[in-house]
Amino acid sequence: MIFTPKTGSFEGMKSMNRATILNMVRLEGPISRAQIAKRTKLTPPTVGTIVQELMEEDLLIEETGIGKIQGGRKPLMLSIHSSAFYAIGVYAAAEVVHTVIATLDGEIFMEKEERMQTPPPLEEFLQLLSRSVSFVIEESGAAPEKIIGIGVAMHGLVNSEEGTAIFSPHLQLENIPIQQHLEEKFSIPVLVENDVRTLTLAEGWYGEGQNISHFLCVSVGLGIGSGIVLDNTIYRGPVHSAGEIGHTVVDVSGPKCHCGNYGCLEAYASESSILEQTQRQLRFGKPSLLHEIAGDKELTMQHVYQAVAEKDPLAMEVAADAGRYLGIAIANITNMLSFSKIVLEGELFQVGDVILDPLRSMVEKRTLRSVRNATTIAISPLGKKGMVIGAFTLVIDQMFQAGTRQETKYKKSSSSLSS
Ligand SMILES: [Zn+2]
Incomplete structure (x- = not known):
């Protein structure tokens, strides 16, 4: 995403100038005070005063x-x-909690993954989160006063303003007070966001969304979700549900989706529906290498990927169908909102052209010419790791924004430390 300072109230001016300078140094540094003044059109004394403050806060260094x-x-x-x-x-995620600690430039220097064998009850889940955070703090040796915040990427419906998970389909839990629990435990600001939106944020900072003001990030796994960036801002919608591309209808007479509707994209192109369709075709007695590949084991996506790699017609047809339906949904939303780039994330896309060709061709056919010519499609370079990268980037991103909750809290905590 491109950083553009927002216009604000008179009181907000200093905070905005501070964010402008921080971002100028982040994106263009090493940079001199004179260059900052020239590029930002701020006066040299204003730049000098703010740079001095940022150096006292240890956020900037000079050489x-x-x-x-x-x-x-x-x-x-x-x-x-x-x-x-x-x-x-x-x-x-659905079955694993991945926790990392990183520097301000996004370098991860300690991480931990803990698997959940069965979905835990609420208290146990919250304790798992705090145990994982404690682990990376202790093992990394990071001084607690140097930690600016904890960002949590949570699957399902998330209220990022309150820091709660409204509904987790995999844990079958509602209203999980993630922010409250972790803030009480660690006395550090905590931000919570839906996992596909954290992936989208990570793409904006480090991946295919850099310098792109309007882009769509589509993530395909057990379900299908998307993150929408409009005018450099992630769009959440009034009830935090924006981006549910998986439940847009791609065939009015299609099969029933688990949401209760019919013909949703998720019923065609998610990993779970691809598996279901493949199993159905195998039951109908269609010849396929999958009989040998899976043997008497339960069919998995890894088996399907292997069959695609071995050019098995049945597996290739199912993958191509998924690509076509993804293309239809992406074309619909691109016609509506006009993105410059579509970023695709999911193991599914590693099978390559078998899925990407029909996807691209459908986007090509079904988008308006003006939109089509201005849109490119890319594969996420961050992959699944983008979710956790985006989680800590939530915290860093807020530090670089003007007049946000994080900045206020961050300043509060630094002043309380120095007093
Ligand atoms: Zn649905």
């Missing part, structure tokens, strides 16, 4: 630059002091 400026002095170049602070990211 002598290369070359000479008029008067023979070497310019002092500013950079983000990346290793001065850390952010923790937690990704609570």
Whole structure:
């Protein structure tokens, strides 16, 4: 995403200037004060005062630059002091909790994965989260006062304002107070967001969404979700449910979806529906290498991928169908919102052209020409790890925004430490 300072109230001006300078250094650094003033159109004294404050907060460092400026002095170049602070990211997926700690430039230096054999009850799930966070703090040796926050990527419906998981389909739990639990336990700001939206944020910071103001990130796994970035902002909608591309209808007379509707994309192209369709075709006695590949074991997506790689017609047909339906759904939403880029995430896309060709061809056929010419399709370079990268990026992203809750809390915690 491109950083664009938002216009705000007069009181918000300083906070906005601070965010503008921080982002200029992040994106363009090492950079001198004079260059910042020139690029941001802020006055040199304003830049000087804010840079001084940011250096006192240990967020910026300066070093002598290369070359000479008029008067023979070497310019002092500013950079983000990346290793001065850390952010923790937690990704609570369907069966695993992945926890990492990273520096401000996104370098992960300690991580832990814990598998959940069976969906745990509420209290046990919350304790699993806090146990994982404690582990990375202790094992990494990070000083707690250097940790600016904990970001949690949670599957299912999430209220990011309240920091709760409204509904988790895999855990079958409602209203999980994730933010409250972790803030009470660690006294560090906690942010919670839906996992596909954290992936989208990570793509904007480190992946295919960099410098793109309007893009769609589609994630295909057991279900299908998407993150929508409009004008550099992730769109959540009034009830936090925006992006449910999996439940857009791609065939009015299609099969029943688990949401109760008929013909949803998820009933055609999610991993669970691909498996169901493949099993059905095998039961009908269609010849396939899958009989040998799976043997007497239960059919998995790995078997299907292997069959596609071995050019098994049945597996290739099911994958191509999934690609076509994904293409229809993507074309519909692209016609509606006009994205510059579509970023695809999911193991499914590793089978390559078998799924991507019909997907691209459907997007090509079903989008308006003006939209089509301005849209590209890319595979997520971050993959599943994008969810946890996005989780800690939630915290870092807020630190770089003007006048946000995180900045207020962050400032509060630094002043309480120094007092
Ligand atoms: Zn549905």
